[in-house]
Amino acid sequence: MIFKYIVCVALVASVSSSAEPVKAKPTYQRRDAITGQMVTCEKCPPGTFAEKHCTSSHPTICGPCPDLHYTQYWNYLQKCRYCNVFCVEHQYEKQQCNSTHNRVCECKAGYYLEFEFCLKHTECPAGAGVIKAGTLCFLGTAFQDTSCAPCSAGFFSPTSSSSEHCIAHTNCSVDGLVVNVPGNRYHNTLCTPCKKYIGTSVSKPVCDDALIQFVAHQKIPAKKLTKFLNLLSIQNARRIRKHILTENKNVMHATLYPLLVKWKETVKEENVSEIIVSILEKAKMRNVLQNVQDRFW
Numbered sequence: 001m002i003f004k005y006i007v008c009v010a011l012v013a014s015v016s017s018s019a020e021p022v023k024a025k026p027t028y029q030r031r032d033a034i035t036g037q038m039v040t041c042e043k044c045p046p047g048t049f050a051e052k053h054c055t056s057s058h059p060t061i062c063g064p065c066p067d068l069h070y071t072q073y074w075n076y077l078q079k080c081r082y083c084n085v086f087c088v089e090h091q092y093e094k095q096q097c098n099s100t101h102n103r104v105c106e107c108k109a110g111y112y113l114e115f116e117f118c119l120k121h122t123e124c125p126a127g128a129g130v131i132k133a134g135t136l137c138f139l140g141t142a143f144q145d146t147s148c149a150p151c152s153a154g155f156f157s158p159t160s161s162s163s164e165h166c167i168a169h170t171n172c173s174v175d176g177l178v179v180n181v182p183g184n185r186y187h188n189t190l191c192t193p194c195k196k197y198i199g200t201s202v203s204k205p206v207c208d209d210a211l212i213q214f215v216a217h218q219k220i221p222a223k224k225l226t227k228f229l230n231l232l233s234i235q236n237a238r239r240i241r242k243h244i245l246t247e248n249k250n251v252m253h254a255t256l257y258p259l260l261v262k263w264k265e266t267v268k269e270e271n272v273s274e275i276i277v278s279i280l281e282k283a284k285m286r287n288v289l290q291n292v293q294d295r296f297w
């Protein structure tokens with residue numbers, strides 16, 4: 001309860017207190033122990049406390065708060081308050097304890113406060129973006145979890161996140177490039193200078209890079225995946241296959257692309273396209289092979 005109160009209320013309080021006009025020193029009344037008369041004492045400013053109350057012959061003596069203690073307001077407390085807020089899991093110290101303020105903790109980005117605990121905001125999955133970020137505090141109706149929406153045409157979101165919006169696809173033609181892989185909800189449009197292998201003005205290695213990228217972004221049926229990985233001499237093929245199949249199929253390229261880039265470094269440069277084509281044939285990945293031929297030859 002205390003964290004919720006402090007974090008949520010402190011934010012509101014700090015806004016309203018800044019405009020207060022400067023007033024005369026506030027005072028308090030007390031009975032002088034010796035004379036028995038009522039005296040008017042000045043209060044002590046924030047950051048100090050009333051070390052000695054005033055008497056009819058001397059003013060209030062204020063002393064500074066010791067370390068880890070504070071007074072936030074004009075006061076006649078005989079001790080400063082202890083900084084008794086401690087940051088817990090998933091919180092960070094937004095304001096350190098000093099002589100005028102208690103420590104203020106706040107949930108880390110992506111978390112919200114409920115019953116003293118910072119809970120994770122719902123993440124929008126890959127392919128969807130945040131349309132409204134969740135609020136920081138759980139205060140009845142004021143609290144809102146993340147609102148997500150699938151990315152609309154022309155936009156993508158590559159990862160699960162509670163803060164990222166969908167991003168617009170790159171327009172290849174603006175940079176004088178062609179589309180290698182069209183963008184979708186999960187990944188950006190990928191551009192290359194390589195139009196086709198034959199009659200291209202760019203070098204073969206540039207087209208090889210485009211080919212590798214293109215293949216990595218194809219939908220590869222689960223049945224063909226092991227054979228494909230084995231033919232590429234990729235180690236731990238079974239583990240990688242399992243990983244790919246338990247992940248979102250739409251982000252298969254995130255695993256395949258780095259593997260294919262690494263594989264490319266192991267084969268002779270002049271043979272990359274021939275070897276890829278023969279591997280696709282051997283793995284009986286007919287659709288992928290057809291797509292590759294349509295795209296590059």
Ligand SMILES: *[C@@H]1O[C@H](CO)[C@@H](O)[C@H](O)[C@H]1NC(C)=O
Pocket residue numbers: 047095096098099100101
């Ligand atoms: C203590 O911290 C608060 C909030 O960060 C700040 O406004 C205030 O000036 C600080 N007081 C002192 C005495 O440093």
Ligand SMILES: *[C@@H]1O[C@H](CO)[C@@H](O)[C@H](O)[C@H]1NC(C)=O
Pocket residue numbers: 171172173174
């Ligand atoms: C890309 O940019 C070109 C030239 O600026 C424009 O004609 C074309 O409509 C744009 N394509 C998309 C998909 O925005």
